[in-house]
Amino acid sequence: MQEVVRTPMVPVRAEIVKIVPETPDTKTFYFRVQGGLVEAPKPGQFTEVYVPGVGEAPVSICGLEDGILVQTVRSVGALTDYLFKMREGDLVGIRGPYGKGWPIEKLAGKDVLIVAGGIGLAPLRGVILEVERNRGKYGKLTILYGARTPSLLLYRYEFDRYREIPNTEFLLTVDHPDETWRYHVGVVTELIPMARIDVERTIALVCGPEIMMRFTVKALEQIGFKENQIYFSLERRMKCGIGLCGHCQVGPYFVCRHGPVFPYWLIKKYFWVDEI
Amino acid sequence: MIFADQVLFRGSVYSGVEDDLKSLFNVAVSRGYRVIGPKLVNSVIRLEQLNDFNEIPYGYGDKQAPGYYRVVNNGGRFRHGPDSPKRFLYPPELLLFIIRPDLSVEYPRFEFYKTAFFGIKPCDLAAINVMDGVQGELGDEYYRKVRENLLLIVENCVEPGDTCFCATMGTGPFAFKGFDVAYTRVGSGVVIFQPGSDLGVDILSELSLRPAEDEQVDFLRNLMLDASKKARAEFTLENLPETLEMGLDSEVYRKIAERCFGCANCNMVCPTCFCFDVIDEPELDGSAKRIRIWDGCHSYSYAQVAGGHFRKSLYARYRHWVLHKFVYWIRQFGTFGCVGCGRCITWCPAGIDLRQVVRDVVKEVETRCRR
The missing domain is CATH 3.40.50.80 (Nucleotide-binding domain of ferredoxin-NADP reductase (FNR) module)
Structure with missing residues (x-):
């Protein structure tokens, strides 16, 4: 009999609701995570951001504003380059928050x-x-x-x-x-x-x-x-x-x-x- | 450290012949187990699913040395090849899920079989216990589902190979705990059997054996002592993690890096290395398969991030591997990460001998301390 195998490494659907350009190579993304995050993020924690078909990267959490996750990303690799081409309304995956934050x-x-x-x-x-x-x-x-x-x-x-x-x-x-x-x-x-x-x-x-x-x-x-x-x-x-x-x-x-x-x-x- | 007396008198010891091994195999099959055991494939002894007891290449031997592996049809004994039970418990490639452009997720379904490992060596038995420590902590669901229904039939090593050091690591050459049935082919067609669990007793009781004679037990004990003299490295476990940590800056690692290719063969054949990467395999319909694949700390990209690299030098990657196996693993999971199987030595294309590396770092630290 076949059995389903699950993994904790599954992203949750999130919509890009706002993009703020910061510097020539950084942008701040505002993500609305469907159903909210599993727990309230603490400063210093991070999430894994998934771009469909491209991959995942860890990104630190810069804030939570009215339930919207704020994350600043520097474009340095394949995944972040792709993320920079995405627009408001596009979907990404988010999982987390992970790790220990600031004390x-x-x-x-x-x-x-x-x-x-x-x-x-x-x-x-x-x-x-x-x-x-x-x-x-x-x-x-x-x-x-x-x-x-x-x-x-x-x-x-x-x-x-x-x-x-x-x-x-x-x-x-x-x-x-x-x-x-x-x-x-x-x-x-x-x-x-x-x-x-x-x-x-x-x-x-x-x-x-x-x-x-x-x-x-x-x-x-x-x-x-x-x-x-x-x-x-x-x-x-x-x-x-x-x-x-x-x-x-x-x-x-x-x-x-x-x-x-x-x-x-x-x-x-x-x-x-x-x-x- | 395993002592012969502990092994022999812990459980009952029974005597049989080689045909009884075949019966043991058939009991496992009749109880619905998929039997995985040693099989000769393209001149290499692999672990494969066996349909018949006669597929086990008894009578073949092998020659293993740093960077050297040959199977020989010499009537001798073969040791473990490149495969370990890890390949079945923690597959090299595993589909984690399929994700669609709308971010909806479909989990895969797998067939799980009751699995018997037949004739694996005590080092690989120990490796399963080490993996239990890792996956028990981290809880990989696939691993757990295979692990739940395992039957472990272990062949004790009368003639350890030239790259083996299980006796130093305290994992062999004779099985001590965690198995269902252990057997030893003592020669002249005689096989000694020992049950190691309730399931093992139940399975053995379907055979027709007899209690081993006192002389047989004595003989077995001597085989065991001789074998464990062979399977040794030139270092001991005493204070080993502490000593290695005093040698973080050892020159030995830099010297090794001059020969190491960074190919990660050692990671792949290691029965306990668990590091993985996850890759996307995009499909034409816009969905993507997220696939877990084995990764190894010797690979160039292992500690590389976009815009940076935390272990660019080969010596640092080699050092991390040694320290993880002999230092960090204990702190993370409570056991050494090395079981002394020696596969990383046999399958290293540069013939780098882990036993010598550890010995040399220990020597360097001890010399420094005496000064």
Whole structure:
């Protein structure tokens, strides 16, 4: 007798309801997931986005607005190139949310330091919005954000909104400025000594290219941050999203299941080993 | 570590002849099992569905060495070929579902058979237990449905091959637990049988055997001790994960990468490697098949993402494989990921010997510590 075999790796139908161009190579997609997501996503978690006949890719969650899933995508491969050709009303598949997000509950009563590089701001946007929404719960918010050029900064249309969050310091930097650039020029770690940071009462959340995160961790340790005050989000090939396929391992950890957000102390041993 | 006394006196030991093996085979068939066992196909001993006991190539031997495999018709004993039970429990290609342009999904239906593995070796029995640890945790439904109705008839290894190191890994050369029936062909047409489960007792009771004589048990014990002396690597499990983790930066991996092709043959023949990729096979009607295929950590694309690569160097991919088998697996699933079957050594086109790699890393770390 034949039996049906099911898998948890099945996408749910989702409609693209809005597309916002961010930078020359990134767009923010607004997805209406049929029947809603199985659980409310937390900032820092991700979904697997499926384009029919093309494949799947992990994409971090940047927000949830009136039940609409907000995800910023950079066009870097076959799947994302195809996704960029899609229009409002087109269908994709979504499954998730997956993984551990930022430690929001541990941030209560603490100062929050966000250090982001390039598209690394995408998974942290949800934290900024959470601080804005429940402003009294958290201490000072510091956002240090850098990109290669001004045109590669995400969410520029929201920057004024971030600045208006009470008790917030928002510093920007780029490697290559244009003629209109009024802020710092240099790598994002140079912003760390410029910000007013009360190390004792601060939790740092870091996301960006791996090399940027390494320099950021070093810079934070230099000013007194302990291993348990630093969290970062790792990128790996999270093919299945649920700890089955093996691709995203870092040491004994599956980034998709045990991360993608890790406390620094948990993976310190592996973090500094090249290509571990 | 398995001790001869534990194996022999754990259950009852019975004596029979080679015809009783045939009867055992036929009992499995008569009970409706699809029997999978060793079969000579294109000069290689594969695991295939068997319709007749005589398809088992008893009397053939093999020669296995790093990067070397030949079957020989020499009246000797053959060992395990490239196939392991993984091929049946966790197929190389499996349709997960069909998805249509409107994102509706159709799940596949499969025929599931009661399956008997006949004459698999203790290393492959151990590999099934290791896979249970992985799939038990992760819960692959296809695996579970095959696993539920398995009959495990294991042939103990009197003559382990030259790439075997099951005795070091504590998985052989004699079956210790988790089987239904174990048998040993001790020579001169005599076969010793041992039941290992309720099902095994039930099945054996259909045969007509007799209790093994004391001398037979002694003889068996000596065979076992001799065999386990052969199937060894030059390292021990003592502190192995900790030692290997102290050697993350070992030069040994870089040296190996000079010979490794990154072909992932070792991943494919490994009886426990479980990594997979999922690919789309588009159909003309706009639907797509989502298909799970085996992937291996030695492949170039394994840790590659669009716009980046997390293990571009071959040494790092080789190192990940070794560390996963001997370090990470324990933390993830509670057992070593290696059962010492030696397939990765035999089927490596470069003849890289995993036993030497592990030994050399351990030596390097120990030398460093003494300084």
